[in-house]
Amino acid sequence: MRLFPQIKILPTDVREYVQSRGRMRNMQGFEIRIAVYSNPPRCLLYEDRHGRQKYGGYYLRFLQHFLEVHNATFVPVYTPNDSPGHCIRALLARRVDLCGDSLAQGSDKAFVVTRAIRMAYANVMVPNAKPLSSYRYLVAPFHPTVWICLFVYIAFIVFFMSCIHWQQRRRWIFSTFLLDAIRSLLFTGFSLKHLHGRERYILFAVLFIAGFIYSTFYLGYLKSILTTEVFEKPINSFAELLESNISIMIDEYDRNLSRRYHLPDMLWPIIQVVPDETLKRHRSGFDQEYAYILFSDRMDLFDYAQKYLRHPRLRRIPINIFFLFSGFPMRESYFLRQSLSDAWAYAFESGFLKKLAVDADHDTMTANVGFKFLVTDYYEAQSLKLDYFVMPAMSLAIGYGLALFVFVIELTAWRRHRHRHNQR
Incomplete structure (x- = not known):
């Protein structure tokens, strides 16, 4: 009765006693100290555009509704930072009665939580497949096996045309036929003027059809990816995460939680423990x-x-x-545990909790709580940047390099042929 000195003892019977036991309908303005901090989307602490202190998050907002219905006074107690660990320390020191957050009960049971009604699960959030650099777009339209088949096709057709030319003229000219084969794939002019007879027309038809199909598919895919971008292979397993050489950033609280609930052993080598502020700065900034x-x-x-x-x-x-099962953390044997557990179950059953969660996501995006709102991306015309010219420059360099390579082969073959002719 020391909690409520203004309440008087009233006589009752067994039926009324059973109905009212454990149900506090009017707490007469009794103060409930709540630890508040920013841990979106569960607990938010921010100022509105008029400079007034606002509280949000679906856990903290539910507590505000609960206390308002039961005529209790909401007394916010600010923790030193936004880490759940400071809320636990405040509970153990009895500076607060409840935390406006969701936590799992510790193994030492130094604090209690409301009755859990759903099981929380965790996943590893990894970088989404990043867009490829423009210089890689030259080979992006086709799978590596397609490029291998293409190189085999070029080598085979060049060797075949060289053999026909040797049969007709008793000379080997690989470089000329190599350029003709490449020109056919680029769908530019080629004549096969060094070949004669019906073999020339048969090979011309083969090169024309193959080059037309290849260039049409290649240019079609290239235009589509220049518009929609091409991305690297996404990470879909822990093995791929280890191969990508990306660290998992966690804070001290998450490390203790990971040890207790058995984080997979294969992930521990890439765990990087950082201060809570560092984690939120990188995570909230995506x-x-x-x-x-x-x-x-x-x-x-x-x-x-x-x-x-x-x-x-x-x-x-x-x-x-x-x-794990989580709930509202509170001081050990706190008298509101049963009432708050029942109210939380009713909110979950009615769908009210889902509405609070959606509102909390929206508040997190629009309020200044350290969570950076990502600007909407639009498909729109933009001025050309230097990166746009990387792929054309590489294409030009490859073309000149191939021409120089063929020229060196031709020059070397001509010099060797002249040297043999002079020896004779």
């Missing part, structure tokens, strides 16, 4: 140089933030690694 471990609600937030982008920055590996 830094693609690192991977991150996120639970389902925060992954939904990242998906919400990327829905207006042409190409997502981060994506989840479809392998669940953590399975």
